[in-house]
Every structure is written in C-alpha cells, then in structure tokens.
Amino acid sequence: xxxxxxxxxxxxxxxxxxxxxxxxxxxxxxxxxxxxxxxxxxxxxxxxxxxxxxxxxxxxxxxxxxxxxxxxxxxxxxxxxxxxxxxxxxxxxxxxxxxxxxxxxxxxxxxxxxxxxxxxxxxxxxxxxxxxxxxxxxxxxxxxxxxxxxxxxxxxxxxxxxxxxxxxxxxxxxxxxxxxxxxxxxxxxxxxxxxxxxxxxxxxxxxxxxxxxxxxxxxxxxxxxxxxxxxxxxxxxxxxxxxxxxxxxxxxxxxxxxxxxxxxxxxxxxxxxxxxxxxxxxxxxxxxxxxxxxxxxxxxxxxxxxxxxxxxxxxxxxxxxxxx
Numbered sequence: 287x288x289x290x291x292x293x294x295x296x297x298x299x300x301x302x303x304x305x306x307x308x309x310x311x312x313x314x315x316x317x318x319x320x321x322x323x324x325x326x327x328x329x330x331x332x333x334x335x336x337x338x339x340x341x342x343x344x345x346x347x348x349x350x351x352x353x354x355x356x357x358x359x360x361x362x363x364x365x366x367x368x369x370x371x372x373x374x375x376x377x378x379x380x381x382x383x384x385x386x387x388x389x390x391x392x393x394x395x396x397x398x399x400x401x402x403x404x405x406x407x408x409x410x411x412x413x414x415x416x417x418x419x420x421x422x423x424x425x426x427x428x429x430x431x432x433x434x435x436x437x438x439x440x441x442x443x444x445x446x447x448x449x450x451x452x453x454x455x456x457x458x459x460x461x462x463x464x465x466x467x468x469x470x471x472x473x474x475x476x477x478x479x480x481x482x483x484x485x486x487x488x489x490x491x492x493x494x495x496x497x498x499x500x501x502x503x504x505x506x507x508x509x510x511x512x513x514x515x516x517x518x519x520x521x522x523x524x525x526x527x528x529x530x531x532x533x534x535x536x537x538x539x540x541x542x543x544x545x546x547x548x549x550x551x552x553x554x555x556x557x558x559x560x561x562x563x564x565x566x567x568x569x570x571x572x573x574x575x576x577x578x579x580x581x582x583x584x585x586x587x588x589x590x591x592x593x594x595x596x597x598x599x600x601x602x603x604x605x606x607x608x609x610x
Contacts, residue, residue, distance in 0.1 A: 310482040312516040319387050322362070322512060330411035332383070332404050339387040340380035340408045344372030349603060350414055351444075352378045354405070356423030356581075358465060358490075358522060360386035360512055363422070366500075366588035371596060378417070380408045382425070384521030386512040396525040398431045398534075405432060409439075418599060420444030423555065423581065424525075431534060433541050442544045442602045444595060447553050447581050451535055451563040460554055463493035475523035482519060484510045496552035496580035497587070538567045544602035545571035548591060550579035572598060 329337040341361055351371070353364045361379035368377045381388040383404050384396055391400055405428070409417070419440045421429035426448020433440040453459065461467075464486060468474030487510040492498045513519065545568050549561040558575060565571050574594050576583055583591045 309480050310514065312519075313511050313514045315387070315389060315515050318511060318515050322360075322508065323387060327387075328411065329387075330380075330404075330407040332407040334392040336383060336391060336404065336407070337388065338380055338383070338404045338407050340378060340412070341368075342376070342378050342412055343368050344375050344377040346376055348375040349441075349599065350376040350378055350412075350417040351599075352380070352405070352409070352414070352417050352419050354380065354382065354419075354421035354425030354428050355385070356421075356425050356447075357525065358385070358509070358513055359422075360508075362386075362508060363582070363585060367584050367592050367595070370588060370592035374596070375599075378408065378412055378414070380404070382428070384518055384525055386515065386518070389515055390517035390521040394521065394524045396521065396528045398428060398531060401428050402432055402435070415439070416441050418442045418444065420446065420595075421448060422446040422584065423449055426450070427530065430538055430541065431531075433543060434534065434537060437540075437542065440543050442546070442599060443541065444546045444548070444598070445564065446548045446583055446591070447550055447556055448547075448560075448564070449556055450530070450532075450538075451560045451567075452532065453557070454559050454563060457557060457559065460557055462555055463490040465490035466555065469522065469526040475526060479519045479523055482510070482514060487513060494555060494581045495586055496550060496578055500585050535567075538564070539569075541568060542570075544598070546595065546598040546602075547571050547573045548583050548594060549573070549575050550581055550583050550586065551575050551577045552579060553581045555581045 326341040326343050328340055328342060330340060332338045355361060355363045360381045364379040371377060382401055383391045416439055419429045419433060426445045427450035429443060430445060430448065430450060433443050468478050488506045491501060491509060547561050547564050549558050551558050561573050561575060565573050576587055579586045
C-alpha cells in the first residue's frame, strides 16, 4: 500500500521542486533604477505613491511632444526618435504604470483612467499646458483616448500602430506574438507571472517586428529585466483583462486636432487595415503605411518615422498658427 502511493508522491515532489527551481525571480527595483535610469531621468509623483519614470530631453525651447509606449515596453523604446528629433523638439517620454521603473499601480488599475493619471502626473511635473501627444500600440490607444478627454491640451496627435479600433468586416484577429498568446488565458498569465525565461522575451520581441536588425543582447536584457521588476508581471496579467472600453472607438471622430497615422504593413499584432479605420473616423488624418515594417516603426525605420513626424508637425503647427 505504501509503495502504491510512494511513486506518485515522489513524482509530485519532483515536479514541485522543478517548478520552484525553474521559477524566474523578480529583479530588484533599486538595482534596475541604477542600471536603466540616467541623468535625464525624473520621477513624477502619481496617485497612491506611484513614481512615474520619465525623461525630458531634446530642445527645451522646442514644441513639446509627449510619447507613450506600448504593452510591456518602456520609455526606452523612443530613444531612436529622441536622437533624431531632439535638436528641434522637446521630447517627454514616460514609462506607464505596470512597466519598467515606474512599477505597478497600488490598486492594479490599468484602465484608461489609471493610465491617464500617470500621464497627468508627468505633464504637471514637466509644467506643460499644451503639447503634441503620440503613442505606439497600447500607448496609441491611451493617446487618442486622452485627446478625446482633454482636447484643450493636445495640439496634434501621432498614432503609431495604435490599438483601439474594431476589426473590419470579415477580419479575424491576428496571430499575435508568444507573450500575447500566453496572456490570452488564465493559465498563460500564471506562467508569465512566475516563469519568464529570457528566450520567451526575445521571441516575443522578434515576432512583433518585420525588421529585427536593431535587436541586440542589450535590448533583450532590458526588456527581460524591466518586465521582471517586482509587481510588473502581475500587472501584465491585470492589463490583459482590463476593460479597454471599446465603445469609445465610435467617438474618436470628436477629435479635431491634426492627426498623423503611421503603420507597419507587416504588423502581426494589429492589422494594418486598422489605419484605414482610423482614417475613416478621422478624416483630417494623414496616413503613411511602411512596407516591410512591423509593429515598431520608431525602432525598425527610425529615420523615416522621424522625418514623417517632423514634416507633419511642420505642416500642422504652421496651419494652427496661421503661419504661411
């Protein structure tokens, strides 16, 4: 009788030991701040003790551009544009709650309202009244939602492979990358919260783009280490089930500000046809589709992305000011 139970119990003990041994540990927030903050880094005070990591770079007298990153990224994703646009513009990049050095929200609120509180904290700390707002993917969704809620603040809107539009008729959802596929189930979210091998992060990142020549060991390490800051993996699971309030997509036409829509034709996370949906609902929008580019045009083709943003703002801001 004892032997009958000994083998299953032994196997269970081995499995439990393996799970404990293979668990990917959190990274220490202080160590990550020492590694990934720099002299331009600042921390704005958000609600309930949240410290929002942001950088204020470029020309301090230039038109301010606030940039919001996508899911599981950080402000670092915008550095290629900061390098190319910083001579003329003031670039304010921030890391949203549940990501990077900002870390999780105390109440796990990753709705638009929770994210907007972090944006407001940075805007107040940077003493901005009006600005250009741009975002990629989830950050694009937050950007257009913010422009809807605060039209008096947003002079122009830049959407790069932005989320928030419904699928078009007869479309099916895209295949997504490894990380998003795992986040689609409760079991997958559990796995991500405890087991996050480096190869899974690299696979997800490479599956998100069409041009991966910019991805090196340092970039993979940064994504991997900042994703594992204490509380961020739990936050990723909470974001996956947060209400994105799809009803607001029908109201996007209320945005009167100039809009630039940039999209990678090979985006495997959000169909490039979403750019057409945005354009139909925002008639004033200018659209550029990049052939051979995936979900991260600012990293895959930074020169073209920066040039298109610069040309758009030159037209849009001159038009707004009445300058010929």
